Amino acid sequence: MQDTPKGNRIHIAFLGRRNAGKSSIINAISNQQVSIVSNVAGTTTDPVYKAMELFPIGPIMLIDTAGLDDEGYIGNLRIEKTKEIMNKTDIAVIAIDCKNENFEYEMYLKEKLSKRKIPTIIALNKIDKVANLDEAIVRARKQFDNIVSISALRRENIDKLKEKIIEQVPSNNETTLLEGIVNKKDLVLLITPQDLQAPKGRLILPQVQVLRDILDKGAMAMVLKDTELQEGLKNLYKKPDLVITDSQIFNKVKDIIPRDIKLTSFSVLMARYKGDIRLLIEGAKSINNLKPGDNILISEACTHHSLKGDIAKEKIPNLLKKKIGGEVNIDFSSGEDFTKNIEKYKLIIHCGGCMLNQKQMINRLNKANEKNIPITNFGVALAYLNGLLKRVSEMF
CATH class of the missing domain: 3.40.50.11420 (Rossmann fold)
Structure with missing residues (x-):
């Protein structure tokens, strides 16, 4: 494996209206033609991902998104896809056209991002297209802070935008899988x-x-x-x-x-690194409260072909049946589509989440926790079912 995994990159989402210049900003930051740029509103449809290195942060993932003012049935689907991007966003950049005088969509975005505690930067774009830049900046500052005035087309102040992004990097970014467990010469x-x-x-x-x-x-x-x-x-x-x-x-x-x-x-280890190990341990202990006929969700972050002895489809269900003393109703989900209606489940068992970034995993844990649904992961559940939970977690 030569590249940094997607799940280990800081995810930076570029959000805003159609034609605010989101794609142009990403192209300017990456110095590449990552996204197609045109004057036609709605050029970007599905999210576009670009992996790159940004010194001194290291590996990052730039995400281009559809405009939040998209129209029609398909437009609404694109908007929903853009909203889902927030589940994996570590840092958000809201692109605003300098000529814009109404910030309804941008204020909505800022509110959503603030609720999720996502650091947000305002990129006041197209400063080369406005007659009175000072007036545009004053107008924006009445509603927002953390503003950078840029021209993606001329690559003006792009370095300042990069500096702003670097300033917003989460403080726990340097945490590793074996932090505090493995020492030099071990x-x-x-x-x-x-x-x-x-x-x-x-x-x-x-x-x-x-x-x-x-x-x-x-x-x-x-x-x-x-x-x-x-x-x-x-x-x-x-x-x-x-x-x-x-x-x-x-x-x-x-x-x-x-x-x-x-x-x-x-x-x-992945449970500790990507999520809340204590929450997942408590979730595993709730297996003891399950009864035959209860509903359980087994969720995997990636999609793969199931083989004989599959951990999600066979091993965990068989161990649960043995532990509970009867059949339970198990639903399966895979990929980034984490089931929306989770209220019916008595337990959610999630994979390690190596293909998700920490933000995504935490959002999934929070979603279950808010509904008072116990959640654990494959490894923690298997440790409990094998009578090893205390041993494998005592070092944390």
Whole structure:
């Protein structure tokens, strides 16, 4: 894996009316023709994503969106898609045409973003097209702060806009998967089963991210399959400081790894990194309250073809049935479409969310929490169902 995962990039959404210059601003920031630009209102339909590096932040994701004043049935669908972008937005840039004197749409946007606590910048665009710039700035300042006056067409003040973006970066941006768990010179054992579900020729994303974080921390890693675990332990020159396994083989690994060695899983680490580990632990404990016939949602962030032994379709449902002592009604969702009507569920079990950014994952957790619906993730749920929840989370 050569590129920074999408879920690890700071997501910067460019919002506003049609023809406010959102696409032109993105093109100016990236120095590329990322989005098609024209004088025709509504040129941008679906969201357009551009990954790039912005020093000193690092990897970011620019998101171009459809105008919030789009019209007609299709226009309304585009607007809904734009609103969904807010669920993953870390920083918002509202583009405003300098000649605009009515800020109805922009005020609506600002209110929505403020409620979500999303840092917002106002890009007062097309300063090359207005006769009285000072008047336009005064007009905008009556309604907004954090304003940058720019011309995307002439690339004027684009560097100032970049500086504003850098200032808004969340303070927790430097947090990593193994923060506070792994120290320099530690030895970490990674158990990566290569079964039918393992992708051909590569490790899965959480394994790659954990391995990189181990190296960044100046620690040492040993990677092996579960079938070589016992032999690998014999060949180590010292006892590992931490063992990280795939959650699906908790039951196999727990009896091999001595109790005095810290044990967790890639998915449990992802739960801590992307979400609220305490909330997810409490969600897993609620499995004990489930009864036959209860409704459960199992949700995955990515879409993939299910194979024999699939964790979401087979392993978790089978363990739940065994634990509860009867059948439960399970619905499945995948991709970015997190089910809107979740009130009927007694529990939501979510994947690790490696393809989501932290903002998306937190929004999903908050949505469940607001409805008083317990939510957990695959790894935390499997730890609970295997009687390992305390052991795999005691280090946090």
